[in-house]
Amino acid sequence: MPAEVATVSDCLAxxxxxxxxxxxxxxxxxxxxxxxxxxxxxxxAHVLAASMPTPGADGLAEMLEAWIGDYPHPIxxxxxxxxxxxxxxxxxxxxLGFEAGRFHSWLCYGLHEQAEDExxxxxxxxxxxxxxxxxxxxADAANNKRGTLNGTPEEVTWFPVRITQHDNRPT
Numbered sequence: 083m084p085a086e087v088a089t090v091s092d093c094l095a096x097x098x099x100x101x102x103x104x105x106x107x108x109x110x111x112x113x114x115x116x117x118x119x120x121x122x123x124x125x126x127a128h129v130l131a132a133s134m135p136t137p138g139a140d141g142l143a144e145m146l147e148a149w150i151g152d153y154p155h156p157i158x159x160x161x162x163x164x165x166x167x168x169x170x171x172x173x174x175x176x177x178l179g180f181e182a183g184r185f186h187s188w189l190c191y192g193l194h195e196q197a198e199d200e201x202x203x204x205x206x207x208x209x210x211x212x213x214x215x216x217x218x219x220x221a222d223a224a225n226n227k228r229g230t231l232n233g234t235p236e237e238v239t240w241f242p243v244r245i246t247q248h249d250n251r252p253t
Contacts, residue, residue, distance in 0.1 A: 086209075119143050164177070200223075203216045
């Protein structure tokens with residue numbers, strides 16, 4: 083794995099807090115809002131978008147609603163928008179796990195090591211996967227409680243997301 087990875091999980095990255103509400107920080111209601119906020123962010127901050135395939139979006143929306151009810155969470159609002167992923171630099175696919183309002187990265191529980199050993203899938207230079215198919219295979223294996231990949235809590239539900247960067251990519 084590279085020394086630095088791209089992730090939308092606060093387990094591995096110290097995500098900037100732009101909202102005083104701990105339930106919604108650091109998520110934004112729109113990409114434009116995130117880009118505007120990033121203009122005032124500390125050096126090195128990047129605007130990343132996580133996009134889900136439509137079938138997964140419905141399941142995640144149900145989990146979020148069960149967790150938060152009708153609270154106006156930005157992720158829940160964005161899941162309701164059935165639009166094409168925003169343009170930008172596609173970095174790859176991350177396998178995220180949802181548990182009680184928190185998003186874990188596949189790197190948190192060593193799924194990347196198991197994926198390499200058991201599924202012959204490796205991360206790219208950003209610590210992400212190069213295809214949705216590989217990300218889905220890892221999510222499916224991690225969600226299968228008797229499955230190929232293990233070592234994650236049963237209450238975590240894994241799903242693939244496409245990670246796109248929207249600011250100036252570092253050289």
